[in-house]
Amino acid sequence: MNGQTLRERPLSVLWLQSGGCGGCTMSLLCAEAPDLMTLFGTAGIHLLWHPSLSEETGAEALDLFERILSGAEPLDVLCVEGSLLRGPNGTGRFHVLAGTGRPTIDWVRDLAAVAGTVLAVGTCAAYGGITAAGENIADACGLQYEGTLRGGALGGEFRARDGLPVVNVAGCPTHPNWVTETLMLLAENALKAEDLDLYQRPRFYADHLVHHGCPRNEYYEYKASAEKPSDLGCLMEHLGCLGTQAHADCNTRLWNGEGSCTRGGSACINCTAPGFEEPGHPFQQTPKFAGIPIGLPTDMPKAWFVALASLAKAATPDRVRRNAAADRIVVPPTVRPTRKG
Amino acid sequence: MSEEPKRRLIVGPFNRVEGDLEVKLEIDGGRVSAAYVNSPLFRGFERILEGRDPMDALVVAPRICGICSVSQSHAAALALAGVMGVEIPRNGMLATNLMMATENAADHLTHFHLFFMPDFARPAYEGRSWFERAEARFKAAQGSAVRGATAARAELFHVLGILGGKWPHTLTLQPGGVTRAADARDRVRLLATVGAFRRFLEDSLFGAPLDRILELAAPEDLERWRLSGPAGDFRLFLEVAEDLRLAHLGRAYGRFLSHGAYPETDGGHLYRRGTFADGRDAAFDADQVTEHHRFSRMAGRERPHPPFAGSTVPDGADEEGYSWCKAPRLAGLPYETGAIARQLVDGHPLIRALVAQDGGSVYSRVVARLLELARTVRAMEGWLRAIEPNGPWCATVEMPDNAQAVGLTEAARGALGHWLRVERGRIAGYQIIAPTTWNFSPRDLDGVPGPLEQALVGAPVQEGERTPLSVQHIVRSFDPCMVCTVH
Numbered sequence: 001m002n003g004q005t006l007r008e009r010p011l012s013v014l015w016l017q018s019g020g021c022g023g024c025t026m027s028l029l030c031a032e033a034p035d036l037m038t039l040f041g042t043a044g045i046h047l048l049w050h051p052s053l054s055e056e057t058g059a060e061a062l063d064l065f066e067r068i069l070s071g072a073e074p075l076d077v078l079c080v081e082g083s084l085l086r087g088p089n090g091t092g093r094f095h096v097l098a099g100t101g102r103p104t105i106d107w108v109r110d111l112a113a114v115a116g117t118v119l120a121v122g123t124c125a126a127y128g129g130i131t132a133a134g135e136n137i138a139d140a141c142g143l144q145y146e147g148t149l150r151g152g153a154l155g156g157e158f159r160a161r162d163g164l165p166v167v168n169v170a171g172c173p174t175h176p177n178w179v180t181e182t183l184m185l186l187a188e189n190a191l192k193a194e195d196l197d198l199y200q201r202p203r204f205y206a207d208h209l210v211h212h213g214c215p216r217n218e219y220y221e222y223k224a225s226a227e228k229p230s231d232l233g234c235l236m237e238h239l240g241c242l243g244t245q246a247h248a249d250c251n252t253r254l255w256n257g258e259g260s261c262t263r264g265g266s267a268c269i270n271c272t273a274p275g276f277e278e279p280g281h282p283f284q285q286t287p288k289f290a291g292i293p294i295g296l297p298t299d300m301p302k303a304w305f306v307a308l309a310s311l312a313k314a315a316t317p318d319r320v321r322r323n324a325a326a327d328r329i330v331v332p333p334t335v336r337p338t339r340k341g
Numbered sequence: 342m343s344e345e346p347k348r349r350l351i352v353g354p355f356n357r358v359e360g361d362l363e364v365k366l367e368i369d370g371g372r373v374s375a376a377y378v379n380s381p382l383f384r385g386f387e388r389i390l391e392g393r394d395p396m397d398a399l400v401v402a403p404r405i406c407g408i409c410s411v412s413q414s415h416a417a418a419l420a421l422a423g424v425m426g427v428e429i430p431r432n433g434m435l436a437t438n439l440m441m442a443t444e445n446a447a448d449h450l451t452h453f454h455l456f457f458m459p460d461f462a463r464p465a466y467e468g469r470s471w472f473e474r475a476e477a478r479f480k481a482a483q484g485s486a487v488r489g490a491t492a493a494r495a496e497l498f499h500v501l502g503i504l505g506g507k508w509p510h511t512l513t514l515q516p517g518g519v520t521r522a523a524d525a526r527d528r529v530r531l532l533a534t535v536g537a538f539r540r541f542l543e544d545s546l547f548g549a550p551l552d553r554i555l556e557l558a559a560p561e562d563l564e565r566w567r568l569s570g571p572a573g574d575f576r577l578f579l580e581v582a583e584d585l586r587l588a589h590l591g592r593a594y595g596r597f598l599s600h601g602a603y604p605e606t607d608g609g610h611l612y613r614r615g616t617f618a619d620g621r622d623a624a625f626d627a628d629q630v631t632e633h634h635r636f637s638r639m640a641g642r643e644r645p646h647p648p649f650a651g652s653t654v655p656d657g658a659d660e661e662g663y664s665w666c667k668a669p670r671l672a673g674l675p676y677e678t679g680a681i682a683r684q685l686v687d688g689h690p691l692i693r694a695l696v697a698q699d700g701g702s703v704y705s706r707v708v709a710r711l712l713e714l715a716r717t718v719r720a721m722e723g724w725l726r727a728i729e730p731n732g733p734w735c736a737t738v739e740m741p742d743n744a745q746a747v748g749l750t751e752a753a754r755g756a757l758g759h760w761l762r763v764e765r766g767r768i769a770g771y772q773i774i775a776p777t778t779w780n781f782s783p784r785d786l787d788g789v790p791g792p793l794e795q796a797l798v799g800a801p802v803q804e805g806e807r808t809p810l811s812v813q814h815i816v817r818s819f820d821p822c823m824v825c826t827v828h
Contacts, residue, residue: 019384021824022359023407023509029451030508035492037482047482051356055459055481058352058808085384093657094665096381098363099353130404134389137655173407173509229520230735256495256502257534264506264513265520269400271510277401282394327522327734 010046011187013077014068014111015121017051018095018104019131019140020082023173024122025052030256031176043184048073058099069110077186078115078160079179080108080143083124083131084153087139094138105153108143112154116162117186118143119169121179126168127199127274128152134278142168144200147275164193168200171248172271175255178205199274201247209298210243210260210268213251220244222316223309224324229284230265233324237293240284241267244297248272347374352808353381355816357456357481359408360823362781364812365663368802373812376790376797378781383638383665386828387653390771395421395740395763398771402759403510405773406825408451410509411444411501412752413759413825416773420761422516423746430733431606433518435724436504438603438611439531440514441750442721443500445602446538448753449680449714450497452820453546454479454490457707458574460813461581471580478574486545486574493541499534500721503527518735525730535721542718546711548573554715558690560698563708575711588695588704590800591815593792594675595700597682598625598779600758602751603720611720612713612751616676617685620697627747627758629672632774633785638662645670645786648760649745651772665827668782668791669774677701677792678755678779679819681709701796703818710820742766752776754820775825793819 017025029036040047049056049064056064067073084105085094092103100107112118120143123129127147131140141152144166150156159165169178182202185191197206211217219225219234226233235241243251246268250260261268269283270276281287287294296305319331353363365377386405390398402417403410415437422429429437459481466472478486498508504521505511513520523531539551547554548571557563567579582588601614616623631645639662640654655665668675676682681701684692691712695705745762755776762770782791790798793816800811 017361019382021404021407021410021509023404023410026407026509029455029491030495030498032492032495035488035495037488037491050482051354052359053455053482054356055463057356057813058354060808061354061356085382088655088657094383094655095361096363097353098355098361098379098381099351130389130401131384133401134385134392137385137388138383140384172404228735228737229515230518230522250507254502255507256505257499259499259502259506259508261506261512263521264504264511265522266506266512269512283397283400285394328524328730 007044007187010044011076012046012048012074013079014048014075015050015079016108018080018082019085019138020122020124024081027173028176028179031180039180044187045183062099069114075114076116077119078111079119079121080125081121083128083140083142084108085138085140087137108153115160117164118160118166119182120166121169122174123170123172123271123276126170129172130277132277145274165200167196167202170201170272175253177253201272205249206247208249208252210246210248210250214243214262216262218320219324222312222320224316224320227325230327231325232327235262235267238286239267240286242270242295243268245295246270246272352812357817358821358823362821362823371802373797373800373802376794377663378783378791378793379664380666380823380827383655383827385653387771387773390768393768395768399512405828406822407509408448408822409444409752409825411440411511412750412757414514415441415750416748416757416759418514418516419748419750420746420759423748424744424761424763425516425738425740427517427736427738429518430736432728432732432734434604434606435728436519436523437514438724439721440501440505441603442717443497445753446714446717447494447497449710450490450494454487457817460810465810469584471577474577475581489545493538496534497538500531503531515735517737520735522734523728523730528725528728528730532725535718535725539718546573547575551715551719554712560694578707582704588699588702590811591703591796591818592700593677593796595619596674596676597685598671598676598678598756599683599686600749600751600756602683612683612687615686627749631670633668633670635786636662636783637667638665639667648772648774649762664783666778666781666783668785669779670785675782675789675792676779678776679706680713681706682755683751684709684713703814706818740766754822755779773828777821777823777826780819781821781826
């Protein structure tokens with residue numbers, strides 16, 4: 001047994017949005033088998049309030065926040081979507097919680113102090129994300145990180161009431177199941193500190209690489225590379241794909257039925273990672289030194305990569321080479337006659 | 342309704358909209374006498390884009406908005422295509438239209454079921470003849486129609502799973518087409534997905550084949566549907582709208598614009614580009630668009646800004662500025678945009694007749710949205726049948742060092758434009774005008790209110806209401822997207 005305990009009441013969840021795009025909520029609504037409302041109902045997850053889904057508007061919602069802060073309404077999980085905005089000049093006034101005249105970052109700090117667990121939903125809330133890109137005039141940061149640096153809106157030392165640091169369900173957007181499964185684990189008291197990785201992402205999805213299960217793996221093996229958009233070949237060598245370094249299970253847990261970025265023909269931009277928004281080069285180009293990609297697959301020494309890549313290129317079958325530069329399979333695998341058994 | 346003394350009301354957080362919204366109301370004699378619409382969030386995407394490789398816009402721009410990310414991608418791709426001078430092959434155009442249509446259809450469905458209708462399941466309406474049905478179907482997060490629509494929406498997004506890899510923030514759309522070629526099998530699988538969505542609309546929302554919705558041409562047809570049409574949520578809405586007189590609520594200026602939706606191979610659009618104002622059609626001229634900062638928290642308050650020369654310099658010091666939203670104007674005037682504008686500009690007889698009767702209203706906005714939902718799903722089936730898997734999907738050309746272009750498309754909520762300037766191979770200027778920037782604009786240089794600010798004037802406020810229901814209906818009838826508004 002993992003020591004799960006059944007809760008006496010449903011897991012109460014408050015969801016707030018700050019400097020993001022709402023995309024993680026929109027992605028969450030894509031949950032399937034079962035649909036989101038059914039899942040929440042059957043898993044004992046109770047949304048106290050959510051900006052897109054709840055009835056209460058304005059004064060009714062503010063009354064609820066006050067009840068939570070006073071302790072009258074217990075809060076098990078505070079979900080925050082979107083980065084926290086500290087600007088201008090540290091005032092937080094780039095995002096004021098509507099109807100309150102008070103910066104959202106201050107509301108989040110107060111509510112986090114009474115929450116059992118704090119969940120950063122998406123890379124913005126986790127690390128700052130796309131809102132922190134460029135000169136970052138909004139002074140955006142994550143709840144407990146600013147890029148790869150601990151700190152952020154709540155500070156590096158923050159622990160929520162039940163003992164966990166901020167749980168970073170990173171992704172831009174998050175996969176709906178990363179969120180629902182994290183909430184279900186919390187509802188069972190089954191998510192512990194050791195279940196989070198270095199950047200506090202749940203390991204159940206972050207211990208995988210996007211490369212795993214990528215349908216372009218054969219092209220990768222032979223370094224048979226796509227050279228332009230819509231080619232079938234591996235996207236790593238020329239088109240900026242970071243799937244061999246990106247921590248997520250996108251190609252084994254598919255999106256919207258049967259999708260993933262690489263299945264859609266686009267490079268993985270490593271959107272679950274802190275700092276993904278500033279790769280230091282154009283997103284869809286692979287930076288190279290002396291013809292060798294600078295960002296090598298995780299856990300692979302450079303010398304090995306160089307040796308393997310040149311061997312693999314020399315050994316590339318004609319089928320793989322030709323298909324790599326086409327947008328459909330132009331040479332099918334050879335069908336070998338089989339002996340009747 | 343009782344007479345109330347003058348008072349002011351700040352409404353927020355305004356939920357079941359996309360993003361952050363606060364509305365300040367001045368109330369006099371039980372009615373709104375003035376409204377000030379505030380978007381209390383600023384992120385600075387236009388500045389994030391400056392200085393980057395132009396193609397990075399395909400990664401950054403969709404992240405402006407998680408509810409219309411494909412529309413943002415499309416506007417970026419069109420602006421890039423403009424500066425590159427690339428022509429998109431037919432398959433690429435069809436796939437792009439399919440992805441756009443999926444997002445827009447899902448938006449219309451989500452808006453009706455999750456954002457708009459739950460207001461009629463509020464306790465304040467207990468006792469109305471339709472209340473129990475509205476509550477069973479549309480209680481927020483619980484109603485049976487809410488659950489059904491959420492599931493149908495998730496399945497429809499398989500179109501994006503197959504063609505776009507994922508939604509939101511697909512990276513598939515390119516200036517020259519799409520990165521994913523659909524094969525013959527994908528095509529039939531997508532037909533099954535769209536067919537299942539059509540079945541949901543027919544079984545649950547309309548209670549009738551889509552063809553019958555497409556035949557609606559006159560207000561009398563709608564009247565007949567309300568009195569004796571097939572049972573379904575559409576008829577329930579018509580019943581609620583009649584009882585609460587939603588056709589007389591939320592009228593703005595009667596000026597509408599559309600950038601044209603779903604490009605076609607002949608150069609036109611499925612839904613035409615143009616304007617419809619004071620009962621007359623006219624062409625849309627992007628050069629007539631300017632943005633005013635007079636009451637925005639933005640530097641440059643003294644003059645209008647053509648988007649190619651626009652700037653985004655936040656400045657919260659001025660007490661008069663009350664929103665991070667700028668005020669876009671066409672030839673100096675505020676315009677409304679959205680499904681109602683698209684259908685008006687396209688000349689749909691039913692929507693033209695409804696607007697001729699009572700103007701753009703809570704009622705006609707929602708009818709236009711549902712009608713468009715039916716029309717768009719029909720079009721999707723046609724595009725799928727037109728795909729030729731063996732044809733080309735994506736053209737590639739070089740990026741010039743210096744050029745400028747505007748990408749004009751339609752998000753679910755209306756006209757979206759990206760004005761892009763490339764200098765020395767980098768983004769030198771990037772100005773975005775989103776649908777809700779038009780609709781939820783603050784006052785302009787002349788102090789003229791934006792369309793929603795105008796539409797709220799006259800809204801009835803019941804005694805003691807802190808978050809007036811009529812105001813909620815009007816605001817949500819626009820299906821606002823505040824994160825797009827302020828970018």
